[in-house]
Amino acid sequence: MAKWGMVIDLDRCTGCEACVIACHAENNLPIVGEEESAKGRQHNWIRIERYWEGEYPHIRARFIPVLCQQCDHAPCEPVCPVYATYHNPEGLNAQVYNRCIGTRFCANNCPYTVRVFNWFDHQWERPLDEQLNPDVSIRTRGMMEKCTFCVQRIRRARHQAEDEGRDIRDGEVQPACVQSCPTEAMVFGDLDDPDSRASQRARSRRAFRLLEELGTEPSVIYLKEDEWVEP
């Protein structure tokens, strides 16, 4: 079994949000509009956090894409009363939509605040409804959801590899965000395979993990030349 992980090079990230758009298209995320967004109900599985450093004119923007960190010790998992969020055999932090009853405890206990709740049922205006991804189920109101590392793509690659009697090749699985990143700031792969691109990058001296001090053991590794100061 692979140990899936993602490496995000902050020194390459321009904050263009292509990953956010790609994620919306791949995972059937609704567009909730300005009003709902203002209420803090943006429906994004990945977001670009932007922080300003210094005062004008010596000002710099810093970006960090934040998505579900797929923690090995995920604080969201033990608090769910119905096992709707659990650790699957591949080490992914999975969300079973059908099982979720909507207590929202997982979202509260996520230190990264990356879980997204369906406050309403969603509609896709024509012709947007025709581009919905058939590999991803539509979630209804009252359910929690979050980044899955594009588990449907992992599944497909696994079936393909099994049919051909081989292991999944490095780079064969690419979540939508990784695939769409114009500066190749994001790399996805098996962290247990020392030769994978992700593993090689993860060994960088620039590597760190978000809120590492909490002991959540995230599977997302960030790279940054200077120290990333948590605001």
Next chain:
Amino acid sequence: MGDKAGSLTTNMMHEDLIRPLILTGRRFYLVVAVLGAIVLWGLAAWGYQVRTGMGVAGINSPVFWGVYIATYIFFIGISNAGTLISAMLRLSHAGWRHPVTRCAEAITVFALMVGGMFPLIHLGRVWKFYWLIPYPNERGLWPNFHSPLVWDFMAINTYLLGSFVYLYLPMLPDLALIRDRVAGWRRRFYGLLALGWSGTPVEWHRLEKAISILAVVIIPVAVSMHSVVAWDFSVALKPMWHSTIFAPYFVVGALFSGIAILMVAMVILRRVFHLEAYLEPIHFNNLGLLLLTFCFLWLYFTFAEYLVTWYGHLPDEMAAFRFKVEGPLAPFFWGMVLMNFVIPVPILAMRKTRTVTGCLVASLSILVGMWLERYLIVVGTLSRPRLEFAWGHYAPTWVEISILMGTVAYFILLYVLFSKIFPIISIWEFKQGRRLRAQKPAGDVPVMANEPFPGVM
């Protein structure tokens, strides 16, 4: 004391306590109609929320819990008080407890029933709530016993069952008493509920024994109940939730607000049913002193909680701290201090103001203050998650306010109906208390070990 109660004849007592069950005034129907209308309005708001989605409430990301959970803790808090206070008074043989126990126990049952609705009201998919129940099923799916929410579910149900039995059992002799004094359908109704109680010495002996066992057992159940509610928060990895003192802090807060609501209920019952001879100033005085003690206990816990957070000065913790103490929630925080301490303490500390009215004012103030405390705990922490980018705000919508009003009205309605159908003062226990007081000069009555506080004799 004892003068007023002593002058009551048994017949007068029966008359006083049974009459309200039979005669119904216009005022009663009016109160029920008004409360019922508010309940229906709340129900409609809830139906709207279920059909449309949780988005009609003000909750958002990161404030995923709001008024519903705050009110949930509040109701579970006041529920803790009734049975716990009654059990502690029984176990300590407090000589003045007799007219107080039943109105306290009834608060517990109804507050639990209403409080227990909130976790369901706040569920995103309430139609699947039964997945919280560990029932055997063909798919082999069980709830997650590691989740505090499952502990909650079990604790609420255990406590509800326990406090229901604790309310019902001591009521049997009274139900039989009424059965023997009314006619028609009432006779059948109370006869059915009295479970054939005939008052033989064996029955009395077993009843006393059962009550004393229940009183002992119910205390750990009540304490664990509110501790579990506290652990809903303190097991979470959140700034200003992840605190070891939360369980005792919640239990103290629960007793605090519980005594307050008990006093409010007593004042109203006293007025409405003309029970001045039963609920005497001594009861308000004693409960007032108990409440005063809890004002200080509450301040102590709150101070300990905030001092350590402030002194440690961890950035994540301080964000929540500042949000509460000097940020947008500051009016709530300082309002809480005012309502829970500054207002009630002088009223309760001075004998001159520790009157029935004084106790009512202090109690109402504390009820508001404790609701604010629950709100601060829930909203304060959630508005300030660890990553600054995700910080947020929360304000309840009309749906949340309507449901809050509806449930409060429902609680009062249940209590009104209960006091209309059942004697709100335990007749046999009151008689027993009076008898024991009368026997006191004989000297060998251990039940009188605890005299009321001497100041008001």
